[in-house]
Amino acid sequence: MTLQIFNTLTRRIEPFVPIQPPRVSLYTCGPTVWNYAHIGNFRTFLFEDLLRRWLGASGFDVFHIMNLTDVDDRIIKEAGAKQTDIDQLVRPYISAFYEDRDYLRILPAHCYPRATEFIAPMIRLVERLLANGTAYRGDDGSVYFAIGRFPAYGRLSQLDRRELKTGASERVSSDEYAKEDARDFVVWKAARPEDELVKAAWDAPFGRGRPGWHLECSAMALDLIGERLGTDVLDIHAGGVDLIFPHHEDEIAQSCAFTGQPDFAHFWMHGEFLNVRGTKMSKRFGNITTARDLQADGIDAGAIRLLMFGSHYRSRLDLTDESLWAAGEGSRRLGELGRRLREHRGPESAPFALAAGKMDKACTDRLDDDLDAPAAVAAVFAFVTEANRLLDHGDHPGTETLRSWERWTTEVFNVLPDLRTADADAAAVIEARLAERGAAKRRRDFVAADGIRDELAARGVVIEDTPSGTKWRLR
Ligand SMILES: [Zn+2]
Structure with missing residues (x-):
């Protein structure tokens, strides 16, 4: 079996074939760096980390882009309240995001473009949309995308045109009268005095202003993959389910209107929500919901990863004290077996080779089946039970078994306990x-x-x- 992926665009599981094998371009929407990222954001980033690792382990050469949204309404408001500018406001949160990523053992993306560093490509994109008539300048000086002039609009979210409201209302210019159609979304917002105060305004041929939220992902992806891979279509675009509409729908509209291609990404993958609740949790989770809070609480990243991978990325997951504790025990159990395997290393015994081979096959098959991590993790634990039994009987694991073990517990899932903590x-x-x-x-x-x-x-x-x-x- 080869890798099969559920594609949100078609609502079907499809064989994954990249545009230029073995290269894979992967674009994942990153955090808005106005605060610390929530553990729910990290569930999405961990699902994407597993995807990235599995693509790599499957022999693909992945080029991963994750953007950092460093200009938006919340950032501007916060910078204004703190009497600073947006760059000063976001810098510590960008550093914090990298620290949290490293704590959670998430592989760094190959680049982290910041929206404010891609203003020129965004302006080029808007100019072409204005020129080909898919965007227009509203009475308020902002530039809007004309949904009515892009027939494929709504394909990803599969919303009926009548259902398409105004999109994420708080991200849309407040002046509804400036638009030709209430459903149109803003691609460039005319500068206001409060934007100028926090250095969130740039000159453009179509008027001084700042990018709408969706614009950055289109411009960065097109610019970076165009430059590095010579194409303007991504292999995989991923994010949380909350981004399907309007964010990803609007990214598609802008990008395809710019390139003239029918697709912006061949595969769209979306991770489900993380629910934070439980009986004893009010104390811990009432105010502790960031990755760094879990770290401060002494929670091992191996446990958090194991908990996240214990549910399928397209299923909702509850984070509770009990589930976290159980994942911690599971991670320690893995760490303990790893220690035993190394201690009893010797010439590979046949039963060990068989057990490891079974784990390899099950994990590969399950992950190839739309990243069925819970079933793959279950296969690792089935090996743990079997391996402990074999060790008790004096069997020795050899190089091959230890290599399999390393592959699943470290390279792919990275769920072993941190021995230092x-x-x-x-x-x-x-x-x-x-x-x-x-x-x-x-x-x-x-x-x-x-x-x-x-x-x-x-x-x-x-x-x-x-x-x-x-x-x-x-x-
Ligand atoms: Zn995005």
């Missing part, structure tokens, strides 16, 4: 509980001792009482 904490907790169990046994309180043993067993800790003391390992 959470693992040390887990070990400390387990050692403390074992000391309490030892004390209970010495005072002949076997009910308490057994209670601790059962509690640890439920958390995946296997206890072995040996002549040289109590030993433990994670199941």
Whole structure:
């Protein structure tokens, strides 16, 4: 089987064939850097990270672009309130985004174009739209895209034309009377005094102003892939489901009206939402929803990745204390097996080769099937159970098994615990509980001792009482 992807454009699972194999151009909409990115944003970025890693592991040469939106209404308002300019406002948040990305082990994109650095390509794009009549200058001096002059509008979101309202209202110029049609969206906003104050206005032949939100992705993608790959159609464009309409619909309209091509991207992929809720969560999640908050809380990135990949990217996912805890246990279990595999490394035993081969096949098949990460992760855990059993029987894993293990747990999913942080904490907790169990046994309180043993067993800790003391390992 080769890679099959669910294409939002056709609502079908289709075989993935790039325009210029083995090269793959991947464009993913990045954060608006006016604040710290929410963990829900990172669910999308993690789905895209897995896509990127799987494409790479499948032999494709991926060129990944992620834009940074560094000019929009919220940024302008915030910069005004803080009496600074937009560049000063966003800089620390761009750095923070890179830090969060590294914490979550997300592979860096090949470039992170900032909207304000691509004003010239955006102006060129708007000029051509004005020239070919798909855009017009409104009475307020802003430039609008004329949806009525682009028949393919609505194809991605599959909304009926009558249902197409004015788009994301807060992103559209407030002056509805300036537009020819209420559904038209703004591509260039005429400069206001408050934009000038925070340095969010640029000269253009069609009037001083600033880009509409959708314009940057079209201009950057066309400019960068045109320059590097010599094409103006992307292989894959990805983002969160909330971007399908109007953002991606509008990107398609602008881009295709500019290039004259029928498509802007061959594949459109969209990740579902992350819900943050749960019983005990009000304290943690009431105000802790950024990646750095989870990091400050000592949550291992391996656990967060495992939790995210435990659900299909097209399914909603709940983030709860329990699910996070369970993912942490799962990650530690993987780390523990990795340690055991290395310790018992030797000439490959046949059962190990068989078990690893089974994991390889299952993971490959499942990921090729529209990135079915939960099924692939389940295959890794099936291997964990089998491998622990084989190790208990004295079987040795060889180079091939260790290579498979490394491939899935590190290269593709990257879900092993960070040994510098959470693992040390887990070990400390387990050692403390074992000391309490030892004390209970010495005072002949076997009910308490057994209670601790059962509690640890439920958390995946296997206890072995040996002549040289109590030993433990994670199941
Ligand atoms: Zn975008």
